[in-house]
Amino acid sequence: xxxxxxxxxxxxxxxxxxxxxxxxxxxxxxxxxxxxxxxxxxxxxxxxxxxxxxxxxxxxxxxxxxxxxxxxxxxxxxxxxxxxxxxxxxxxxxxxxxxxxxxxxxxxxxxxxxxxxxxxxxxxxxxxxxxxxxxxxxxx
Amino acid sequence: xxxxxxxxxxxxxxxxxxxxxxxxxxxxxxxxxxxxxxxxxxxxxxxxxxxxxxxxxxxxxxxxxxxxxxxxxxxxxxxxxxxxxxxxxxxxxxxxxxxxxxxxxxxxxxxxxxxxxxxxxxxxxxxxxxxxxxxxxxxxxxxxxxxxxxxxxxxxxxxxxxxxxxxxxxxxxxxxxxxxxxxxxxxxxxxxxxxxxxxxxxxxxxxxxxxxxxxxxxxxxxxxxxxxxxxxxxxxxxxxxxxxxxxxxxxxxxxxxxxxxxxxxxxxxxxxxxxxxxxxxxxxxxxxxxxxxxxxxxxxxxxxxxxxxxxxxxxxxxxxxxxxxxxxxxxxxxxxxxxxxxxxxxxxxxxxxxxxxxxxxxxxxxxxxxxxxxxxxxxxxxxxxxxxxxxxxxxxxxxxxxxxxxxxxxxxxxxxxxxxxxxxxxxxxxxx
Numbered sequence: 127x128x129x130x131x132x133x134x135x136x137x138x139x140x141x142x143x144x145x146x147x148x149x150x151x152x153x154x155x156x157x158x159x160x161x162x163x164x165x166x167x168x169x170x171x172x173x174x175x176x177x178x179x180x181x182x183x184x185x186x187x188x189x190x191x192x193x194x195x196x197x198x199x200x201x202x203x204x205x206x207x208x209x210x211x212x213x214x215x216x217x218x219x220x221x222x223x224x225x226x227x228x229x230x231x232x233x234x235x236x237x238x239x240x241x242x243x244x245x246x247x248x249x250x251x252x253x254x255x256x257x258x259x260x261x262x263x264x265x266x
Numbered sequence: 267x268x269x270x271x272x273x274x275x276x277x278x279x280x281x282x283x284x285x286x287x288x289x290x291x292x293x294x295x296x297x298x299x300x301x302x303x304x305x306x307x308x309x310x311x312x313x314x315x316x317x318x319x320x321x322x323x324x325x326x327x328x329x330x331x332x333x334x335x336x337x338x339x340x341x342x343x344x345x346x347x348x349x350x351x352x353x354x355x356x357x358x359x360x361x362x363x364x365x366x367x368x369x370x371x372x373x374x375x376x377x378x379x380x381x382x383x384x385x386x387x388x389x390x391x392x393x394x395x396x397x398x399x400x401x402x403x404x405x406x407x408x409x410x411x412x413x414x415x416x417x418x419x420x421x422x423x424x425x426x427x428x429x430x431x432x433x434x435x436x437x438x439x440x441x442x443x444x445x446x447x448x449x450x451x452x453x454x455x456x457x458x459x460x461x462x463x464x465x466x467x468x469x470x471x472x473x474x475x476x477x478x479x480x481x482x483x484x485x486x487x488x489x490x491x492x493x494x495x496x497x498x499x500x501x502x503x504x505x506x507x508x509x510x511x512x513x514x515x516x517x518x519x520x521x522x523x524x525x526x527x528x529x530x531x532x533x534x535x536x537x538x539x540x541x542x543x544x545x546x547x548x549x550x551x552x553x554x555x556x557x558x559x560x561x562x563x564x565x566x567x568x569x570x571x572x573x574x575x576x577x578x579x580x581x582x583x584x585x586x587x588x589x590x591x592x593x594x595x596x597x598x599x600x601x602x603x604x605x606x607x608x609x610x611x612x613x614x615x616x617x618x619x620x621x622x623x624x625x626x627x628x629x630x631x632x633x634x635x636x637x638x639x640x641x642x643x644x645x646x647x648x649x650x651x652x653x654x655x656x657x658x659x660x661x662x663x664x665x666x667x668x669x670x671x672x673x674x675x676x677x678x679x680x681x682x683x684x685x686x687x688x689x690x691x692x693x694x695x696x697x698x
Contacts, residue, residue, distance in 0.1 A: 136680060166678070
């Protein structure tokens with residue numbers, strides 16, 4: 127499992143930049159970022175090299191932040207591999223809440239980050255099927 | 267046409283009638299309502315000290331808080347079994363303000379509304395569409411009974427479902443519309459959007475507007491939409507006093523004639539409580555002198571206005587009150603519903619997932635009031651999913667609706683992003 131930050135941001139010009147500015151000023155390295163075009167506000171999800179430090183600094187700067195776990199799976203860069211992964215999860219009866227990715231990993235293969243109704247069981251199903259599930263230190 | 271002879275009484279005769287009725291009512295209240303008796307005793311005033319109408323100013327005020335403190339029936343002078351109707355309006359502390367009517371009260375109320383409708387041009391030939399919301403609010407049923415008494419054909423369509431409102435107007439040939447002025451403008455706009463010109467294709471010639479004030483620019487808009495020949499009058503009332511029918515405009519449009527044989531108006535300085543001279547601007551205070559169930563004495567309405575005693579060209583001699591120009595408190599009127607910011611605060615403070623700060627924005631969009639409440643997210647654990655944030659938004663809306671009887675839009679914002687105030691917080695922005 128890896129640790130991700132979920133940050134409440136308003137749908138205003140510069141709101142994501144407000145978060146990245148704080149990360150930059152504190153020398154925190156951003157590994158993945160995801161947000162969607164919601165009307166009023168958004169949950170910005172990020173994976174960073176120092177999640178606890180990032181959380182503290184963001185909260186001190188007035189953000190609502192929570193740290194939670196997510197599954198990160200290594201996937202080869204080939205057609206169909208994401209489908210195979212999702213089919214395994216669907217067959218096990220779990221719903222995927224959201225999904226995003228880490229592409230740049232200093233030469234290592236990309237990671238797909240996902241959240242389901244039951245992280246522990248999903249992880250076990252994936253391990254049983256031979257998938258490589260990353261831990262926090264793997265994203266550094 | 268003038269509905270009742272009481273509307274044209276010479277001033278002295280009116281004052282004699284008022285004084286006799288005040289004495290009788292006051293005695294009954296003193297005997298039956300411990301809360302008001304206590305106030306009179308504390309002020310050292312007895313019923314016998316009221317020797318003329320001028321002595322009215324010696325009596326203690328009744329305020330909305332008295333109704334809350336004596337919820338639900340403590341201010342009533344009759345046993346509950348004598349009531350034939352109970353209404354309520356939303357309350358500041360979750361408890362509504364309860365009002366009740368005996369059979370005689372219903373007759374009086376109906377009579378007052380008939381006078382007011384007649385003043386505004388209504389006759390037995392009218393088909394009257396009532397687009398106030400029916401229910402616990404007094405507006406719709408008050409107009410309903412008064413217009414029935416006149417002999418108009420009442421169409422109790424209630425508020426909302428605007429397209430159907432327009433359909434009924436077309437098919438039933440409605441000639442008279444009862445609505446808040448903003449809703450009447452909205453209906454007109456929607457009709458236009460549907461390719462129907464309200465001034466030509468609909469037959470509405472009379473508008474009896476209430477529930478909120480109608481400014482002169484709004485009346486101009488009304489004429490533009492519904493036709494320059496529309497008789498667009500407004501009327502005034504509040505449930506604590508009786509409901510609609512306390513006062514209303516005649517076609518001369520020079521203020522709202524008070525039903526003075528039932529209600530005595532005074533204007534006071536809201537700071538000092540001192541009675542002001544005719545024509546001076548201040549808070550309207552009203553005494554009910556004929557009600558059986560709930561006769562409030564010197565009730566502080568919170569509405570700022572002026573009174574004019576000169577006889578009107580219409581032939582009525584009753585005092586006229588000017589359009590309400592403001593409030594002595596922070597009450598907002600939103601789509602005809604009275605809302606105190608303290609009610610909103612009470613709801614918000616009971617929801618743990620949000621912070622203590624909030625902002626209320628009131629706007630008018632397409633002639634309809636809308637209220638947006640910004641609240642700060644305090645519970646980070648909800649950031650797990652949009653669904654949880656959505657649930658929170660729903661919960662806030664639901665709780666507000668329960669207390670206010672009104673839908674608000676909720677804007678979740680980041681913690682500490684709302685303005686902080688060092689002195690008195692200014693949380694309400696009214697852009698109407």
